[in-house]
Amino acid sequence: MKALVYRMGGLGDSLLVYPVLEILTNKGYELTVWGNPEYFKLAVRAGFCKRVIFYQPKEDFDLKIVFSKNRELLNSNSSIHINPIPEEKIWVVDYYLKKLGLENEKFSKTLPLAHQPSAIQGSKFKVQDGKxxxxxxxxxxxxxxxxxxxxxxxxxxxxxxxxxxxxxxxxxxxxxxxxxxxxxxxxxxxxxxxxxxxxxxxxxxxxxxxxxxxxxxxxxxxxxxxxxxxxxxxxxxxxxxxxxxxxxxxxxxxxxxxxxxxxxxxxxxxxxxxxxxxxxxxxxxxxxxx
Known part of the structure; x- marks a missing residue:
């Protein structure tokens, strides 16, 4: 099964969609994200999706989830449109999962991202005693x-x-x-x-x-x-x-x-x-x- 998730926005907006990606991937979907590659490459590294693209794909998908107010975007029988801003006073992640019927699914509370040892880029800053x-x-x-x-x-x-x-x-x-x-x-x-x-x-x-x-x-x-x-x-x-x-x-x-x-x-x-x-x-x- 192939799924497409659309979410354009900043880094924080993108991260708040990660639980949806993780759950769909765990359910066996081959997941493509249409969004800002800079903000979703962490999801690829964590194994939450297969790839990230910046432009609309040409291939077909079994499921399309669109986080956008624009209901004309990717409008088809396989599309689920979700307003990215919650319509009620609820944590945005819970709101997304509720809209998708995934509220009982588990997701990682810590992003499983392997640390890559390196110096602090572009800085001569040195840490003393790990503080x-x-x-x-x-x-x-x-x-x-x-x-x-x-x-x-x-x-x-x-x-x-x-x-x-x-x-x-x-x-x-x-x-x-x-x-x-x-x-x-x-x-x-x-x-x-x-x-x-x-x-x-x-x-x-x-x-x-x-x-x-x-x-x-x-x-x-x-x-x-x-x-x-x-x-x-x-x-x-x-x-x-x-x-x-x-x-x-x-x-x-x-x-x-x-x-x-x-x-x-x-x-x-x-x-x-x-x-x-x-x-x-x-x-x-x-x-x-x-």
Whole structure:
């Protein structure tokens, strides 16, 4: 049986479809993904699909799953169309599986991606004693980003706690390479994954890199602002979410004051968690999703 899954979107959007790919592959489908190859090549590496393409295939498929609002796309008797944005307040992965009648199927909570040992690409950064915290200071939308003063204060606190700090930046925050000297610019998703796997702790906003960190099993602290973590939280079992509960999620129509991303609040909340941690990796690995 041959199946085609269509999903265009960013890294985080793509990763949230991976459980569907894994389940279909385990059911015996020869799976092709029509999406951004950069974001789905991790699925190929994990064995969740056979190939990824960027343009519409010409061959026939027994099953077509289309994550798009465009119902004319791949419209046929073998097509299942799913709005990529949940129509109810439910975790997006559960929503997808429910729509496909796969809600009772099991999937990996940790992405089975073999680590490829390598130096941190494009960086002379060296880790001392295995105490590395990787920070991603951006996201795919500036509406979800906090003021950079938060990261300056965060880095001071992390260094006092014994961590080396490395920033990952990509195309969405390329200007940060001049702001954070201890940063590495990476576009390749496999290289991002390999770099994240070197970390003892990860900190980031609601971004594709944060989703990947959690999915890889790296202990992660993820900051949600205007987006709803009940709907958009990552796959994984070793992460903590920080969010200001004094206001409701409002993305994409974000309010002007954005109290949910106030740097003083975030530092205060962040310190509550990190102060509970010992510097040793064994105790850092004890972070659990709350």
């Amino acid at each position: 590395l915290c990787i920070v991603h200071p951006g996201s795919g939308s500036k509406k979800k980003n906090t003021d950079l003063t938060f990261f300056f204060e965060l880095e001071k606190f992390l260094k006092k706690s014994g961590f080396d700090v490395l920033y990952i930046v990509g195309p969405a925050e390329v200007e940060f390479t001049n702001i954070f000297k201890n940063s590495v610019y990476i576009e390749d998703s496999l290289e991002i994954a390999n770099t994240l796997l070197k970390a003892n702790l990860y900190i980031g906003l609601d971004s594709g890199v944060s989703h990947l960190s959690s999915y890889l099993g790296v202990p992660s602290i993820i900051i949600f602002g205007p987006t709803d973590p009940e709907v958009w939280h990552p796959i994984g079992e070793n992460y903590i979410i920080i969010r200001y509960e004094g206001c409701k999620p409002c993305f994409p129509n974000v309010c002007e004051d954005r109290r949910c991303l106030n740097p003083d609040f975030l530092i205060s909340e962040f310190c509550k968690y990190v102060k509970k941690l010992e510097v040793s990796q064994a105790q850092i690995m004890g972070i659990k999703n709350q």
